[in-house]
Amino acid sequence: xxxxxxxxxxxxxxxxxxxxxxxxxxxxxxxxxxxxxxxxxxxxxxxxxxxxxxxxxxxxxxxxxxxxxxxxxxxxxxxxxxxxxxxxxxxxxxxxxxxxxxxxxxxxxxxxxxxxxxxxxxxxxxxxxxxxxxxxxxxxxxxxxxxxxxxxxxxxxxxxxxxxxxxxxxxxxxxxxxxxxxxxxxxxxxxxxxxxxxxxxxxxxxxxxxxxxxxxxxxxxxxxxxxxxxxxxxxxxxxxxxxxxxxxxxxxxxxxxxxxxxxxxxxxxxxxxxxxxxxxxxxxxxxxxxxxxxxxxxxxxxxxxxxxxxxxxxxxxxxxxxxxxxxxxxxxxxxxxxxxxxxxxxxxxxxxxxxxxxxxxxxxxxxxxxxxxxxxxxxxxxxxxxxxxxxxxxxxxxxxxxxxxxxxxxxx
Amino acid sequence: xxxxxxxxxxxxxxxxxxxxxxxxxxxxxxxxxxxxxxxxxxxxxxxxxxxxxxxxxxxxxxxxxxxxxxxxxxxxxxxxxxxxxxxxxxxxxxxxxxxxxxxxxxxxxxxxxxxxxxxxxxxxxxxxxxxxxxxxxxxxxxxxxxxxxxxxxxxxxxxxxxxxxxxxxxxxxxxxxxxxxxxxxxxxxxxxxxxxxxxxxxxxxxxxxxxxxxxxxxxxxxxxxxxxxxxxxxxxxxxxxxxxxxxxxxxxxxxxxxxx
Numbered sequence: 018x019x020x021x022x023x024x025x026x027x028x029x030x031x032x033x034x035x036x037x038x039x040x041x042x043x044x045x046x047x048x049x050x051x052x053x054x055x056x057x058x059x060x061x062x063x064x065x066x067x068x069x070x071x072x073x074x075x076x077x078x079x080x081x082x083x084x085x086x087x088x089x090x091x092x093x094x095x096x097x098x099x100x101x102x103x104x105x106x107x108x109x110x111x112x113x114x115x116x117x118x119x120x121x122x123x124x125x126x127x128x129x130x131x132x133x134x135x136x137x138x139x140x141x142x143x144x145x146x147x148x149x150x151x152x153x154x155x156x157x158x159x160x161x162x163x164x165x166x167x168x169x170x171x172x173x174x175x176x177x178x179x180x181x182x183x184x185x186x187x188x189x190x191x192x193x194x195x196x197x198x199x200x201x202x203x204x205x206x207x208x209x210x211x212x213x214x215x216x217x218x219x220x221x222x223x224x225x226x227x228x229x230x231x232x233x234x235x236x237x238x239x240x241x242x243x244x245x246x247x248x249x250x251x252x253x254x255x256x257x258x259x260x261x262x263x264x265x266x267x268x269x270x271x272x273x274x275x276x277x278x279x280x281x282x283x284x285x286x287x288x289x290x291x292x293x294x295x296x297x298x299x300x301x302x303x304x305x306x307x308x309x310x311x312x313x314x315x316x317x318x319x320x321x322x323x324x325x326x327x328x329x330x331x332x333x334x335x336x337x338x339x340x341x342x343x344x345x346x347x348x349x350x351x352x353x354x355x356x357x358x359x360x361x362x363x364x365x366x367x368x369x370x371x372x373x374x375x376x377x378x379x380x381x382x383x384x385x386x387x388x389x390x391x392x393x394x395x396x397x398x399x400x401x402x403x404x405x406x407x408x409x410x411x412x413x414x415x416x417x418x419x420x421x422x423x424x425x426x427x428x429x
Numbered sequence: 430x431x432x433x434x435x436x437x438x439x440x441x442x443x444x445x446x447x448x449x450x451x452x453x454x455x456x457x458x459x460x461x462x463x464x465x466x467x468x469x470x471x472x473x474x475x476x477x478x479x480x481x482x483x484x485x486x487x488x489x490x491x492x493x494x495x496x497x498x499x500x501x502x503x504x505x506x507x508x509x510x511x512x513x514x515x516x517x518x519x520x521x522x523x524x525x526x527x528x529x530x531x532x533x534x535x536x537x538x539x540x541x542x543x544x545x546x547x548x549x550x551x552x553x554x555x556x557x558x559x560x561x562x563x564x565x566x567x568x569x570x571x572x573x574x575x576x577x578x579x580x581x582x583x584x585x586x587x588x589x590x591x592x593x594x595x596x597x598x599x600x601x602x603x604x605x606x607x608x609x610x611x612x613x614x615x616x617x618x619x620x621x622x623x624x625x626x627x628x629x630x631x632x633x634x635x636x637x638x639x640x641x642x643x644x645x646x647x648x649x650x651x652x653x654x655x656x657x658x659x660x661x662x663x664x665x666x667x668x669x670x671x672x673x674x675x676x677x678x679x680x681x682x683x684x685x686x687x688x689x
Binding site: 384387388390391393394395396397398399400402403 | 476477480481596597598599600601603604607608611615616619623629632633636652
């Protein structure tokens with residue numbers, strides 16, 4: 018019995034050696050002048066190499082487990098109103114292509130590369146230029162999207178698509194892509210157990226990265242710069258956010274990170290630099306904010322109602338116009354052991370913790386949440402005097418928003 | 430008039446206090462630039478100082494200058510000189526020497542640090558321009574107050590009150606008003622109210638230049654839209670100009686009637 022099993026196993030392992038994985042070349046003077054002809058002639062496991070050139074054809078459906086790769090970035094385009102590539106089989110690899118010029122369509126979400134109800138796909142090192150939706154993952158699982166450069170020409174939200182769009186799926190890994198000029202750089206809806214890391218998302222009209230109804234995802238080491246807003250995480254559970262840089266998301270309604278209806282998240286070691294609002298929190302519970310750095314933001318952290326059991330510890334607040342705004346009461350959120358550049362207390366026993374509690378909410382930020390027009394008095398001498406006297410003897414600001422153990426020096 | 434102007438200008442230029450003023454700005458700016466190489470940040474720190482100290486020092490200088498040079502003024506009044514020329518000349522000499530100290534004290538360190546290479550040159554220019562306008566406004570107001578009051582204590586007190594009003598009390602009343610009427614749309618009202626105070630107006634002009642405007646939300650949008658247009662810019666400079674003209678006209682009016 019064991020021998021028979023071994024024989025079958027070794028046969029299975031040796032099959033790839035005997036089967037002929039062929040390489041099919043596509044170019045004007047090759048055996049296959051069009052990609053479609055090569056696709057028709059291919060079998061599972063084959064590799065199709067497309068040489069440099071421009072290829073215009075109707076939508077290509079890849080229905081076999083093949084590798085479609087480009088040499089020196091051949092250009093693929095589709096006629097008006099059609100998509101360029103549809104991955105319609107498990108185990109497809111697409112790499113080194115340049116896909117470009119999809120016309121926006123308001124009835125269909127046209128995409129340059131669409132994965133439809135399939136898994137084990139790899140979309141590597143492609144260039145996608147001026148595509149409405151660049152990569153569209155529809156019920157996709159166990160895939161990898163990495164090293165792609167995605168450049169759009171989005172002007173407003175209505176007439177633009179997302180860079181990488183995920184709609185239902187699991188275990189997709191999105192790595193080291195560069196996405197510019199789309200509606201959302203990366204949009205994930207109903208996508209679970211995904212990892213988004215090392216991406217650079219810049220100048221997108223809406224969000225750099227957008228989660229909706231997605232659970233157990235993790236994003237780290239990404240850069241979100243100059244987007245309408247950096248990252249929006251809405252209606253999700255157990256999402257990890259670590260080591261990201263939220264940079265210069267600046268504008269009237271911009272923020273680095275928006276949290277809405279989030280449970281059990283972890284936000285660690287991120288840097289928020291020059292955002293209008295560093296983190297805007299609405300209805301987030303049991304989220305840990307540890308060792309993040311907030312530098313030169315308008316509002317570092319703005320907490321609206323419905324937030325319970327959030328823990329802020331080990332964060333560094335450096336020269337923000339306002340460190341903390343809290344609408345309403347403390348509600349069992351804790352703010353202990355952070356470094357505040359505005360802290361003026363002392364440390365007599367030299368244990369690195371200030372001996373006097375710090376009040377992160379200034380009277381002025383309290384007034385501004387009530388009367389938004391009073392922001393016009395920002396940096397006026399009267400406001401400074403008022404904040405100072407309130408700090409000495411708090412009357413109006415909630416007395417229980419305190420950091421009992423403020424750090425004397427930022428954590429390294 | 431130019432002789433008087435030149436005289437009071439060179440008189441003040443020799444004064445210990447002018448050097449002190451110049452030296453203060455020089456050291457302060459150098460210190461800030463030394464501590465932080467980010468020119469944008471230095472401009473923000475300087476803004477606070479310029480908005481508070483420039484009016485205060487201009488007020489004190491204006492009052493002191495008039496009371497100190499009173500004997501000499503009486504001597505000049507005996508000469509065949511028109512009073513308008515005499516007093517306006519003195520005032521302009523005063524304001525110009527203050528502006529020169531500010532310009533050199535803040536400008537030289539930035540020049541050394543290469544402001545002309547920096548992208549912040551326009552923010553810096555707006556800051557300096559506002560500083561100079563504030564010098565003119567507050568020295569003029571102080572000069573007017575001094576001319577009105579023979580009693581030095583009263584003159585000093587009033588001038589300090591005037592500075593305190595524009596620098597602090599005005600904003601307090603403004604804030605109270607905003608909170609009191611917070612149920613109403615207040616963007617345009619607050620725009621109008623801040624046009625009336627030269628310190629507030631300068632602060633907002635600088636803040637809008639410094640890109641902090643994004644913090645100001647909808648109110649800031651209204652301000653930026655207004656102050657970004659030709660109408661807004663001309664109105665705000667008209668307002669600052671009015672604040673220079675008001676004391677100047679009053680100095681002339683009081684000087685013409687006054688019995689020395």
